[in-house]
Amino acid sequence: MTTTTETASQRDERMVEVGLLRRLLGRPELGALGGAILVWIFFAIIAPEGFLSLRGTSSYLEVSAQIGILAVAVALLMIGGEFDLSVGSIIGFSGAVMAMLTTEVGIPLYVSAIIALLISLLVGFFNGYMVVRTKLPSFIITLAGLFIIRGLTIGITRAVTGRTQVGGLGDAPGYNVMRLIFGVDVPIAGVGFPISIFWWFLFAALATWVLLRTPVGNWIFGMGGAEEAARNVGVPVDRLKIGLFMVTAFAAWLVATITVTVVKSADTKRGEQQEFIAIIAVVIGGTLLTGGYGSAIGAVLGALIFGMVRQGIVFAGVDADWFQVFMGAMLIVAVLVNNYVRKRAEEAKR
Amino acid sequence: MKTGKVPLIEVRNVSKFFGSVIALKDVSMAVYAGEVMCLLGDNGAGKSTLIKILSGVHKPDEGEYYVEGERVDFDSPRDALDRGIATVYQDLAMIPLMSISRNFFLGSEPTRGRGIFKRFDVRFADRVAREELKKMGIDIRDPSQPVGTLSGGERQSVAIARAVYFGAKVLILDEPTAALGVKQAGTVLRYIAQARARNLGVVFITHNPHHAYAVGDRFTILKRGRTFGTFTKDELSREEMVRMMSGADELEALSHELEEFARTDAMHAKGKLSEVEQQLAESLERAAKTGDDV
Ligand SMILES: Nc1ncnc2c1ncn2[C@@H]1O[C@H](COP(=O)(O)OP(=O)(O)O)[C@@H](O)[C@H]1O
Ligand SMILES: [Mg+2]
Numbered sequence A: 001m002t003t004t005t006e007t008a009s010q011r012d013e014r015m016v017e018v019g020l021l022r023r024l025l026g027r028p029e030l031g032a033l034g035g036a037i038l039v040w041i042f043f044a045i046i047a048p049e050g051f052l053s054l055r056g057t058s059s060y061l062e063v064s065a066q067i068g069i070l071a072v073a074v075a076l077l078m079i080g081g082e083f084d085l086s087v088g089s090i091i092g093f094s095g096a097v098m099a100m101l102t103t104e105v106g107i108p109l110y111v112s113a114i115i116a117l118l119i120s121l122l123v124g125f126f127n128g129y130m131v132v133r134t135k136l137p138s139f140i141i142t143l144a145g146l147f148i149i150r151g152l153t154i155g156i157t158r159a160v161t162g163r164t165q166v167g168g169l170g171d172a173p174g175y176n177v178m179r180l181i182f183g184v185d186v187p188i189a190g191v192g193f194p195i196s197i198f199w200w201f202l203f204a205a206l207a208t209w210v211l212l213r214t215p216v217g218n219w220i221f222g223m224g225g226a227e228e229a230a231r232n233v234g235v236p237v238d239r240l241k242i243g244l245f246m247v248t249a250f251a252a253w254l255v256a257t258i259t260v261t262v263v264k265s266a267d268t269k270r271g272e273q274q275e276f277i278a279i280i281a282v283v284i285g286g287t288l289l290t291g292g293y294g295s296a297i298g299a300v301l302g303a304l305i306f307g308m309v310r311q312g313i314v315f316a317g318v319d320a321d322w323f324q325v326f327m328g329a330m331l332i333v334a335v336l337v338n339n340y341v342r343k344r345a346e347e348a349k350r
Numbered sequence B: 001m002k003t004g005k006v007p008l009i010e011v012r013n014v015s016k017f018f019g020s021v022i023a024l025k026d027v028s029m030a031v032y033a034g035e036v037m038c039l040l041g042d043n044g045a046g047k048s049t050l051i052k053i054l055s056g057v058h059k060p061d062e063g064e065y066y067v068e069g070e071r072v073d074f075d076s077p078r079d080a081l082d083r084g085i086a087t088v089y090q091d092l093a094m095i096p097l098m099s100i101s102r103n104f105f106l107g108s109e110p111t112r113g114r115g116i117f118k119r120f121d122v123r124f125a126d127r128v129a130r131e132e133l134k135k136m137g138i139d140i141r142d143p144s145q146p147v148g149t150l151s152g153g154e155r156q157s158v159a160i161a162r163a164v165y166f167g168a169k170v171l172i173l174d175e176p177t178a179a180l181g182v183k184q185a186g187t188v189l190r191y192i193a194q195a196r197a198r199n200l201g202v203v204f205i206t207h208n209p210h211h212a213y214a215v216g217d218r219f220t221i222l223k224r225g226r227t228f229g230t231f232t233k234d235e236l237s238r239e240e241m242v243r244m245m246s247g248a249d250e251l252e253a254l255s256h257e258l259e260e261f262a263r264t265d266a267m268h269a270k271g272k273l274s275e276v277e278q279q280l281a282e283s284l285e286r287a288a289k290t291g292d293d294v
Helices: A002-026 A030-046 A048-052 A054-079 A087-105 A109-134 A138-161 A175-183 A195-213 A215-225 A227-232 A237-263 A274-284 A296-315 A322-348 B047-054 B077-082 B100-105 B122-135 B152-165 B182-197 B209-215 B238-246 B251-270 B272-290
Strands: A185-188 A191-194 B009-018 B021-031 B035-040 B062-067 B085-088 B170-174 B201-206 B218-223 B226-232
Touching: A030 A048, A030 A274, A030 A296, A030 A322, A048 A054, A048 A296, A054 A087, A054 A191, A054 A195, A054 A215, A054 A237, A054 A274, A054 A296, A087 A109, A087 A138, A087 A237, A087 A274, A109 A138, A109 A175, A109 A237, A175 A195, A175 A237, A185 A195, A191 A195, A195 A215, A195 A237, A195 A296, A215 A227, A215 A237, A215 B100, A227 A237, A274 A296, A274 A322, A296 A322, B009 B047, B021 B035, B021 B047, B021 B062, B021 B201, B035 B047, B035 B182, B035 B209, B047 B085, B047 B170, B047 B201, B077 B085, B085 B152, B100 B122, B100 B152, B122 B152, B152 B170, B152 B182, B170 B182, B182 B201, B182 B209, B201 B209, B209 B238
Parallel strands: B021 B226, B035 B201, B035 B218, B085 B170, B170 B201
Antiparallel strands: A185 A191, B009 B021, B009 B062, B218 B226
């Protein structure tokens, strides 16, 4: 008995040594890490002054954070094998609800934010419930959601306020509390870094912990990899799915709350196309479109690439129109790289 | 030989209808500890439907289901699992992109710590997965490698090892050898024999008479949703088995099967198949003698 354990633990150590490089190569976020480094070097060379300064860094991190918060949640959902195209609309919806509750009803902004959170979670629940009940592709359900929620947001806001924007939140009751939590800049070496960056990192760390170190994370991978197989071994697939849609709705609310606080207004158009940009960031991060494989760290890197390119182009003095061309091309490259890396990961260990 | 003992699982006169399709009609069957019950029949005979009843996926429309003598009424596969009835599905057994140990523990993850620090014990999972597979004779180098890197036979074996580890008393295998080559099928058959040696009851579905004959103790033959009854190995020759599976009137099919026997006999002569079967026979004998691990 002792000998078996001994040889087992000896082998264990050897595995750690041999396996580390291999394991690293097999990680989904490897491509995105390489991409992020390349993009950074590229802009460091062509636009060193703006891009390398702390102020520049702060600005691209802030852009990355907005996408990153969404992308982390979308990564969890996509690893679980589903899509959510309604997150962009939930951003607009959640922000409008929050703003109107304060300007029209007169309750403090933080209370409005909590109510908006509950409503957003309900929307997420409804998305998940519809997917589970109808067994239709989540792509379709949430595509419908994209239009329905956006339409409702614009319709309701116009009916209530007569306009599509709700402004003047800076003087609203409870605004200062909100600013402290979602809108302050944290000074680092004399430069302010928006607190949203920290929310982004915290959310990503939490998601990574859940994915890699909890049973729920294992269920997410299992459900995305083979739903029926997961169900057959007792994974509560339906509840898990609904829960993941609620997580993406939560992320949309968080983004909405941050923008409403920073900009001091809500706009019914806010969040448009964010659902696609989040998906692109997630895919750049190495998550498979088919589910069952991916990472939250990858989504962070994907969002970082997004932010660096968007701000880097500005620093380099290039017309921002080219940004969309770049993102589209990046998506194709990422999917090709992912397929290749995954094949390698599967075969290298044979 | 089994009289007096209570079967691990038993169905009496179960039927299952899908609309106007009679998938199963008046089928009775029992499985005892330490035996391999082969469920035989052509495509569409109702084998999968029967095991879906056993594993809690379907409820029978008629008839009763007993587990260790107690009447049961399962609502889900989880209920069956909780009673120690584990099913390994041919194509749905494993998730290719997940690691072996994550697959092994999917749905029953080991944890350590409490409250919000409760976490998936990855080290424990890796260690146990490796140990359990070793017990089944598979030496995996790295339990964190994706299951997709394993061969089909190994995947089935991992699924079987998992079921055994989680305390399955009854192991239901739906055509585990269907998509496998001769050698790999041999591997899986060996694990079936091992599961029996550990006193599990095994329900083994196949429509390959060779595979059935290699490990089966008793045979239940289904044909178009009805049963011909259950036979022991002595009561049934291979040729009879094939005839019952395909029906006496389908002589054409029978002669085709017989041709195949002739062909495999030729392979025996070349020593290709016999190697596997010999190995099998040996392990079976040993298992029977010691009643212990092979
Ligand atoms: N879910 C279902 N709905 C309708 N018919 C089914 C269903 N499952 C099985 N059947 C029918 O029941 C019969 C038996 O099928 P099955 O149990 O899968 O056979 P086998 O596994 O022996 O090939 C077939 O005619 C099949 O078409
Ligand atoms: Mg079948």
